[in-house]
Amino acid sequence: MINITIPGLRAAYKSGELTPERLIQQMILQSRDYDDRNIWIYQLTESELTPYLQSLKKKNPENHPLWGIPFAIKDNIDLAGIPTTAACPDFSYTPKKSATVVSKLIEAGAIPLGKTNLDQFATGLNGARSPYGPCHNAFHSSYISGGSSAGSAVCVALGLASFSLGTDTAGSGRVPACFNNLIGLKPSRGLLSNTGIVRACRSLDCVSIFSLTTDDANLVLSVVEGYDKSDEYSRENLYSNHSRHYGLPKGKGSGNILKVGVLPKKQLKFFDDASYAEAYQETLQTLSTLNLEFVEIDYAPFLAAAKLLYEGPWVSERYLASLPLSKEQPEAMLDVIREIIEPGGELLATDAFTAQYQLAALKKQCIAQLQKLDCLLAPTTSKHFTIKEMHQNPIEANSQLGHYTNFVNLLDLSAIAIPTTFTNKNLPFGITLIAECFHDRKLLSMANLVQQHLQLPLGNTELSLPKSEYTQPVNTRDRIEIVVCGAHLGGLPLNWQLTDRGGKLLEKTTTTDGYRLYALAGGPPYRPALVFDEKKGTNIEVEIWSLPITEFGGFVADIPPPLGIGKVTLQDGRQLCSFICEPYAIADATEITRFKGWRAYISSKQNND
Numbered sequence: 326m327i328n329i330t331i332p333g334l335r336a337a338y339k340s341g342e343l344t345p346e347r348l349i350q351q352m353i354l355q356s357r358d359y360d361d362r363n364i365w366i367y368q369l370t371e372s373e374l375t376p377y378l379q380s381l382k383k384k385n386p387e388n389h390p391l392w393g394i395p396f397a398i399k400d401n402i403d404l405a406g407i408p409t410t411a412a413c414p415d416f417s418y419t420p421k422k423s424a425t426v427v428s429k430l431i432e433a434g435a436i437p438l439g440k441t442n443l444d445q446f447a448t449g450l451n452g453a454r455s456p457y458g459p460c461h462n463a464f465h466s467s468y469i470s471g472g473s474s475a476g477s478a479v480c481v482a483l484g485l486a487s488f489s490l491g492t493d494t495a496g497s498g499r500v501p502a503c504f505n506n507l508i509g510l511k512p513s514r515g516l517l518s519n520t521g522i523v524r525a526c527r528s529l530d531c532v533s534i535f536s537l538t539t540d541d542a543n544l545v546l547s548v549v550e551g552y553d554k555s556d557e558y559s560r561e562n563l564y565s566n567h568s569r570h571y572g573l574p575k576g577k578g579s580g581n582i583l584k585v586g587v588l589p590k591k592q593l594k595f596f597d598d599a600s601y602a603e604a605y606q607e608t609l610q611t612l613s614t615l616n617l618e619f620v621e622i623d624y625a626p627f628l629a630a631a632k633l634l635y636e637g638p639w640v641s642e643r644y645l646a647s648l649p650l651s652k653e654q655p656e657a658m659l660d661v662i663r664e665i666i667e668p669g670g671e672l673l674a675t676d677a678f679t680a681q682y683q684l685a686a687l688k689k690q691c692i693a694q695l696q697k698l699d700c701l702l703a704p705t706t707s708k709h710f711t712i713k714e715m716h717q718n719p720i721e722a723n724s725q726l727g728h729y730t731n732f733v734n735l736l737d738l739s740a741i742a743i744p745t746t747f748t749n750k751n752l753p754f755g756i757t758l759i760a761e762c763f764h765d766r767k768l769l770s771m772a773n774l775v776q777q778h779l780q781l782p783l784g785n786t787e788l789s790l791p792k793s794e795y796t797q798p799v800n801t802r803d804r805i806e807i808v809v810c811g812a813h814l815g816g817l818p819l820n821w822q823l824t825d826r827g828g829k830l831l832e833k834t835t836t837t838d839g840y841r842l843y844a845l846a847g848g849p850p851y852r853p854a855l856v857f858d859e860k861k862g863t864n865i866e867v868e869i870w871s872l873p874i875t876e877f878g879g880f881v882a883d884i885p886p887p888l889g890i891g892k893v894t895l896q897d898g899r900q901l902c903s904f905i906c907e908p909y910a911i912a913d914a915t916e917i918t919r920f921k922g923w924r925a926y927i928s929s930k931q932n933n934d
Contacts, residue, residue: 326484326787326788327343327348327351328788329486329537329786329788330487330537330540330541330783330791331390331391331487331488331540331541331544332540332791332794333788333791334348334393334394334487335386335392335393335394338386338392345378345381346378348393348395349374349378349395349436352395352438352485352486353368353371355483355484355485356368356485359483359485361461361466362460362461362463362470362483363442363455363457363460363461363476364441364442364460364476364479364480364483364485365439365440365441365442365476365480366400366410366439366441366442366443366476367400367407367408367410367439367440368438368439369407369437369438369439373406373407374438377431377436377437378436380431381393381434381436386434389433390433390434390544390547390548391433391434391435391545391548392433392434393434393436394434394487394488395435395437395486395487396436396437396486396487396488396489396490397437397438397439397440397441397476397477397480397481397485397488397489397490398427398437398439398441398477398489399441399443399447399473399474399476399477399489399491399492400412400440400441400442400443400476401446401447401523401525402424402426402440402490402492402521402522402523402532403420403422403423403424403427403521403522404423404424404427404437404440405420405421405423406419406420406421407419407420407439407440408440409440409523410440411445411446411447411523412442412443412444412445412446412454412455412456412457413445413446413456413657413658414657415650415654415657416446416657420521422521423521424518424520424521424522424532425518425520425521425553425555425556426490426517426521426532426549427490427521429548429551430490430545430548430549433548435548438480438485441474441475441477441479441480441489442457442458442460442476443455443472443473443475443477444472444473444475444497444662445658445659445662446523446525446643446646446647446658446662446666447474447525448473448662448665448666449472449473449661449723450471450472450497450500450706450723450726450727450730451469451470451471451472451475451500451715451719451722451723452469452470452471452476453469453472453712453719454472454473454659454662454719455475455659459475459712459715460475460476460479461479461712462479462504462505462752463478463479463483463505463506463785464482464505464506464751464752464753465750465752467711467712468504468709468710468711468712468752469504469711469712470504470505471500471502471503471504471505472497472500473491473492473497473525474489474491474492474493474498474501474533474535475501477489477490477491477501478491478502478504478505478509478535479501479505481505481507481536481537482505482506482507482784482785483784483785483786484784484785484786484788487536487537487541488534488535488536488537488541488542489534489535490533490534490535491509491532491533491534491535492522492525492530492531492532492533493511493531493532493734494525494526494529494530494734495634495635495727495730495731495734496705496706496726496727496729496730496731496733498511498531498533498534498535498742499511499533499705499706499730499740499742499757500705500706500730500742501535502535502742502744502755503705503706503742503744503753503754503755503757504706504709504752504753505753505784505785506755506781506783506784506785507535507536507537507742507744508534508535508536508537508538508539508541508542508741508742508743508744508772508776509533509534509705509741509742510533510534510535510542510546510742510765510769511533511733511734511739511740511741512531512532512533512546512550512739512765513560513566513737513738513739513762513764513765514530514531514558514560514734514737515556515558515559515560516531516550516560516562516566516763516765517531517532517546517550517551518532518549518551518555518556518559519531519532519556519559520553520556523646524646525642525643525646526639526642526643526646527558527642527645528558528639528642529639529642529734532549534546537783537784537786537788538783538790538791538793539743539770539772539773539776539793540773540793540794540795542741542769543568543571543766543769543795544568546568546765547567547568550562562763563763563875565763565766565803565874566763566764566765566766566767567766568766570766570767571766571769571770571795572770572773572795572796573770573773573774573777573793573795574616574770574771574773574774575616581616582616582617583617583618583699583771584617584618584697584698584699585617585619585620585698585699585700585701585702586619586620586621586622586695586698586700586701586702587609587619587620587621587701587702587703588621588624588703589621589623589624592623592624592625592628593605593704594707594728595704595708596707596708596725596728597708598707598708598709600709600748600749600752600754601704601707601708601709601748601754603748603749604745604746604747604754605704605754605756607746608745608746608754608756611745611746611778611779612702612745612775612778614778615774615775615778619702620697620698622694622698622701623690623694624703626687626691627687627691627732627736628732629683630684630688630691630731630732630735630736631727631728631729631731631732632731633680633683633684634727634732634735635665635724635727635731637676637683637684638669638672638676638677638680639680639735640665640669641669641670641672641677642669643665643666643669644666644667644668644669644670645669647666651663651666651670655667661719661720664720665720684735684736687736688736688737691732691736692736695738695759695760695761696761698760699767700758700759700764700767700768700771701758701760702756702757702758702759703757704729704754704755704756704757705729705730705742705755705756706727706728706729706730707725707726707728707729708725708726709748709750709752710722710726729757730757733759737761737762738759738761739759739760739761739762739763739764739765739768740757740758740760740768741757741758741765741768741769742755742757743755743756743757743758743775743776744776744779744781745775745781746779758771758772764803767803773793773795777790777793803874804829804871804872804873805871805872805873805874805902806869806870806871806901806902807823807869807870807871807872807877807880807890807901807902807903808836808870808893808895808901808903808904809823809867809870809903809904810836810855810865810866810867810868810903810904810922811851811853811904811923812850812851812852812853812923813870814868814923814924815830817850817923817924818849818850819850822880822883823870823872823880826872826876826879826880827872827876828872828876829870829871830868830870831869831871832868832869833867833868833869834867834869834895834896835864835865835866835895835896836864836865836893836895836896837864837895837896838862838863838864839857839858839859839862839863839894840855840856840857840858840862840863840864840865840893840918841855841856841857841858841861841862841916841918842854842855842865842917842918842920842921842922842923842926843856843906843911843916843917843918844914844915844917844926845887845906845910845913845914846910846913846915851927852888853904853917853923853926854887854888854904854906854910854911854914855893855903855904855905855906856905856906856908856911861918862918863918863921864896864921865918865922866921866923866924867893867895867903867922884904887906887907887909887910888904888905888906889904889905889906890903890904890905891904891905893905
C-alpha cells in the first residue's frame with residue numbers, strides 16, 4: 326500500500342517512485358471498491374483533475390508543502406466549478422470561487438479529489454441523514470460513520486485521501502474521527518476562514534481537519550489558518566499558537582507534569598454501551614503511564630451548556646442557513662432534518678437573550694475549571710450505533726452522540742479527537758482533548774504525545790504510525806514564572822503590578838548563595854538591585870509569582886531603568902526570570918546584603934526612622 330501520509334508521499338515523489346498522476350489514477354480505482362459506502366457526492370473526473378496536476382509543474386515542491394497531496398472536501402465547502410449541495414439536491418449551486426481554505430490548499434500544491442457525503446445541511450453527528458445514502462463506517466459497514474462530516478472521515482480512514490476538510494458545529498469534526506480511527510482537529514473558532522462555506526450555525530461553525538497523524542494535521546493547519554477580512558467571524562491567531570509551537574512534550578520523568586481534567590465516574594455516560602465504557606477505562610489506564618496528572622472536574626456546567634445547542638435558540642441559525650429552502654420548499658429536506666430545523670423559524674428574541682445569559686453563567690464555571698488544567702480529557706462520544714439503530718431512533722440517538730461534544734463551540738473552546746484503542750467489537754474508540762480557544766498547538770502537541778505512545782495503525786489501512794518529525798519538547802504552559810525580591814513582593818507598594826495582571830504567588834524561597842542585594846538611590850517607591858557575585862554573595866529571600874504570558878510583555882515594559890529582566894538562579898538550581906540591575910547603578914546604591922532580604926531591610930529602616 327502507498328504511504329499516503331504527507332511525509333510518505335513527499336518522500337515517494339522525491340525518490341521518483343511515484344508521480345501525482347499515478348497516485349491519482351490509483352486512488353480513483355481504489356474508490357470504486359467502496360462505492361457501497363456512499364462516501365462521495367461528487368468525484369472529479371480525470372479531465373477535471375488535469376488542471377490541478379498540470380499546475381504542479383509550475384510549483385517547486387520545496388516551497389509548496391502540500392505538493393501533490395490529495396485531499397477531500399465536505400460538500401458544504403465550495404470548490405470552484407463543482408456543485409455544492411450540502412446533501413440537498415434542490416439546494417445545489419455551482420460556485421465560481423473556491424472557499425478560502427480550499428484555495429489555500431490548492432495554492433500549496435494539494436489536489437482536490439471530490440466532494441464528500443454529509444448529514445444534510447450539516448445537521449447531525451451520525452452520517453446517516455443523506456439522500457445520497459448513509460455513509461458507512463470504514464471498519465464495519467453496518468455501523469454509522471459519524472457525521473455530519475461522514476464521507477470526509479471515511480475516505481481518509483480507507484486511504485482514499487491523505488487528509489480531508491470537514492466542518493464542526495456540534496462535534497462533526499470529532500465524532501467521525503472517533504468512529505474511523507483518525508485525528509480530528511476542531512480548531513478555535515475564527516482561526517480558519519468560513520468564507521465559501523454553507524453555514525450550519527454562522528456564529529459557531531469551524532472548518533475541521535481529518536488526518537492520519539497529528540504531524541499531518543499541524544501541517545495542513547499551518548497552510549489554511551489565517552485572518553480573513555471577508556469572514557466576519559475571523560480572528561487573528563496568538564503568537565503562542567503558531568506552527569512553530571507544535572512539538573512533542575516530554576514524557577514520564579521529565580518533571581513537567583501535565584494536568585489533565587477527567588470526569589468523575591458518576592458523571593460518565595455511555596448509554597448502555599459497555600464496550601465503550603470499557604474502552605474508556607482502558608484508555609485512562611494506558612495513558613496513566615505518561616507524564617499526566619488526572620484531576621476530576623465537575624462536568625455538570627459543560628453538559629448544561631451542551632444541551633443549549635439544540636434545546637436553545639441556536640437552532641434558528643440552522644433555519645437561517647437553509648433559507649429560502651426551509652421556508653419556500655421544506656419538503657425538499659429529509660423529514661428528520663425538517664423536524665429539527667423548522668422550529669428555528671418560530672423562536673423569539675427573548676429566547677435568544679435568555680439562552681445567552683444562561684450560557685454566559687455556565688461559561689464562567691467551565692473556564693474557571695479549565696484555567697487550572699492543561700486540558701480536559703473526555704470520551705469523544707458515548708456510544709457507537711448501527712445504521713439500523715440510528716434510523717429507528719434518529720433524534721435521541723443523535724443527542725447521545727453529542728453528549729461530550731455539543732458544548733465545545735458554544736463555550737469557544739479548541740479540541741482534538743485522538744484514537745486510543747479498539748473495543749471488544751473491534752471498532753475504534755477515542756478521546757478528545759479540550760482547552761480554551763487558541764490552544765490548538767498545545768492540544769496538537771499533547772495529542773502527538775498520546776499518538777506516539779499508543780502506536781495504533783493509521784485509519785483502516787496497513788500503515789504504521791511513523792515517528793513524529795517534530796521531536797523537540799514544547800512549552801505547554803501559558804504562564805511565566807517570575808522571581809521578585811523587592812517592592813513587588815506580596816503586600817508591598819508595587820505588588821499591584823503583578824496582581825492586576827492576574828499574577829499568582831507560587832512560593833517563597835531564596836536564591837543560591839551567590840547574590841548581593843542593594844537599595845537603589847531615590848524613591849519612593851524604594852527599589853532593590855540583585856547582583857550576582859559568586860565570591861561575596863549569599864542567598865537572598867525571594868518570591869516566585871506567575872503571570873499570564875499575554876501580560877508579561879506589558880509588565881516588562883513598565884520596568885524603569887536601571888532595572889531589567891534576566892535569569893536568576895534559585896537555591897534548588899532553577900533559573901527563572903527575575904529583576905537584574907545595570908552595573909552603573911550600584912555606585913550610588915547602598916549594599917544591604919547582610920539583611921538577606923528586602924523585607925528585613927525595610928523593617929530595620931522603619932525601626933531606625
